[in-house]
Amino acid sequence: MxxxxxxxxxxxxxxxxxxxxxxxxxxxxxxxxxxxxxxxxxxxxxxxxxxxxxxxxxxxxVPNVLVVNPGVPAASVAQLIELARSQPGRLALANSGTGQSTHMTAEMFRLQTGVDVIQVPYKGNAPAVADLLAGQVQMMFDNVAVSLPHIKAGKLRALAVSSAQRVEALPDVPTLSESGLKGFDxxxxxxxxxxxxxxxxxxxxxxxxxxxxxxxxxxxxxxxxxxxxxxxxxxxxxxxxxxxxxxxxxxxxxxxxxxxx
CATH class of the missing domain: 3.40.190.150 (Bordetella uptake gene, domain 1)
Known part of the structure; x- marks a missing residue:
């Protein structure tokens, strides 16, 4: 082959x-x-x-995971939604490119929650994650495998995974469906x-x-x-x-x- x-x-x-x-x-x-x-x-x-x-x-x-910079004062999806609603158009949500899984997961999240956040497309995953780690953007739906080392190191905070079931590598992180977005998969x-x-x-x-x-x-x-x-x-x-x-x-x-x- x-x-x-x-x-x-x-x-x-x-x-x-x-x-x-x-x-x-x-x-x-x-x-x-x-x-x-x-x-x-x-x-x-x-x-x-x-x-x-x-x-x-x-x-x-592979599911995506909703991660935020540790400086974001939200420890759950509900708190993040409340924060975004209190600051419409101010929080930035990165993605790895228009039409990619990270972008479309974010769009589905935005539609289901009604939050007004700034979608910031990047040319690839690496620069998006780099800016998230640096605090230039506040949140992102990222591939679990990519974000996992940063989550374990405390450089990113995981709020929820996008799949219907929890992820073995992040057993304590709830699904978005468990976090109030019923049927999100x-x-x-x-x-x-x-x-x-x-x-x-x-x-x-x-x-x-x-x-x-x-x-x-x-x-x-x-x-x-x-x-x-x-x-x-x-x-x-x-x-x-x-x-x-x-x-x-x-x-x-x-x-x-x-x-x-």
């Missing part, structure tokens, strides 16, 4: 390349929630549509896709191989180190999940009046 990294446009360049590839079972996409769910509604026009890619299976998912998921037209037998074969790999203790340990949850859904189940994610993020994009630059 040869891994070819195709960066740019929130992952849509790589997705478009695979969508246009020969459906011979030799080219696949490691897709994710951005190019394979969010961006269909965020972008006015893409070089591919959902039907151009066949969902094979999800590989793993967001994870940055990753999964494999084939170009449309790929033989169904090849799709099933890859699914079986991935499920077997996900049972390997070494692989599961690495996913756990990322605070991730292993996948393995069937092609049909993963396809239904992707459709539900497309619908969910379409509604967020519509309600928040978002559009890619």
């Amino acid at each position: 040869v891994v070819e990294n195709k960066a740019g446009a929130g992952g849509t360049i790589g997705a478009a390349q695979v969508a246009a590839a020969k459906p011979d079972g030799c080219t696949m996409l490691m897709g994710n929630v951005g190019p394979n769910a969010i961006n269909y509604s965020l972008h006015k026009k893409l070089a591919y549509v959902p039907a151009d890619l066949i969902p094979v299976t999800d590989v793993f998912a 967001v994870s940055a998921w990753f999964g494999l896709f084939y170009p449309a037209g790929t033989d169904a037998g090849q799709v099933e074969s890859l699914h079986r191989d991935v499920v077997a790999i996900l049972q390997d203790p070494v692989v599961r340990r690495q996913i756990s180190n990322w605070s991730g949850v292993p996948g393995g859904r069937s092609p049909a189940d993963f396809g239904r999940y992707v459709e539900s994610e497309i619908d969910k993020w379409r509604e967020v994009v519509r309600s928040a009046h978002l559009a890619a630059q």
Whole structure:
């Protein structure tokens, strides 16, 4: 297997390349929630549509965590919401880029709470976290694995995780649903896709191989180190999940009046 990294446009360049590839079972996409769910509604026009890619299976998912700079006087989600409502338009919420999981989780949070905060997009996760640590911005939804060392070192305060269940690495940190935002469930998921037209037998074969790999203790340990949850859904189940994610993020994009630059 040869891994070819195709960066740019929130992952849509790589997705478009695979969508246009020969459906011979030799080219696949490691897709994710951005190019394979969010961006269909965020972008006015893409070089591919959902039907151009066949969902094979999800590989793993990683929740985000709501973190604040220790200087922010809020020890819970409720206190943060109260603080934001008392200072409308003054608190800054960083994200790693428009359309990324951290940005969209923040938009969903903003819609459900009605808080007036400043969304500050960065060109990547590293500069966003750097400014959060420095106190230039007050809060951020970040990948758990990235923020975990800073949380353990006391440089960031974790208020809640975005997934439906608590995270093993942060057992004392509640979910957003437990914190009053009922039904809040967001994870940055990753999964494999084939170009449309790929033989169904090849799709099933890859699914079986991935499920077997996900049972390997070494692989599961690495996913756990990322605070991730292993996948393995069937092609049909993963396809239904992707459709539900497309619908969910379409509604967020519509309600928040978002559009890619």
